[in-house]
Amino acid sequence: MKKSIILATAMLLAASIAAPAGASDINKGRAAYTKHCASCHGSNGKPTMAGAADFSRGQGLMKSDKDLVKRIERGNRACPAYRGILSEQRILDVIAYTRTLM
Numbered sequence: 308m309k310k311s312i313i314l315a316t317a318m319l320l321a322a323s324i325a326a327p328a329g330a331s332d333i334n335k336g337r338a339a340y341t342k343h344c345a346s347c348h349g350s351n352g353k354p355t356m357a358g359a360a361d362f363s364r365g366q367g368l369m370k371s372d373k374d375l376v377k378r379i380e381r382g383n384r385a386c387p388a389y390r391g392i393l394s395e396q397r398i399l400d401v402i403a404y405t406r407t408l409m
């Protein structure tokens with residue numbers, strides 16, 4: 308038990324060292340997605356709110372990361388604006404995570 312915790316910590320550390328500065332962090336993206344987006348878009352990308360984009364089908368994601376950041380910062384009708392709530396880096400992390408849900 309203790310050994311596996313040490314191993315997991317070592318692996319996490321190795322992963323964080325290996326990630327180049329500025330690269331998206333899917334784990335941070337998952338945490339932020341779960342906190343801020345899952346209530347409408349669903350924990351696995353299948354929306355729980357009628358009309359919300361279905362990320363499990365890639366809905367709303369067929370754009371560049373740059374365009375998606377702008378869109379998420381600005382909001383869109385029932386989709387809240389996240390400027391000032393999530394940093395640009397964190398939004399990029401969330402986008403990287405949503406791209407894994409397809």
Ligand code: HEC
Pocket residue numbers: 340343344345346347348356357358359360366367368375378379383384385386387389401
């Ligand atoms: C209160 C519910 C709600 C929350 C919370 C929410 N969304 Fe949405 N989202 C929606 C709805 C509804 C739409 C469809 C908007 C429309 O087209 O009218 C949508 C659409 C989108 C789209 C497709 C955009 C487009 O215009 O093509 C993206 C991308 C998106 N949301 C990202 C996010 C992200 C990332 C988060 C969390 C940081 C989030 N949303 C949180 C309700 C929500």
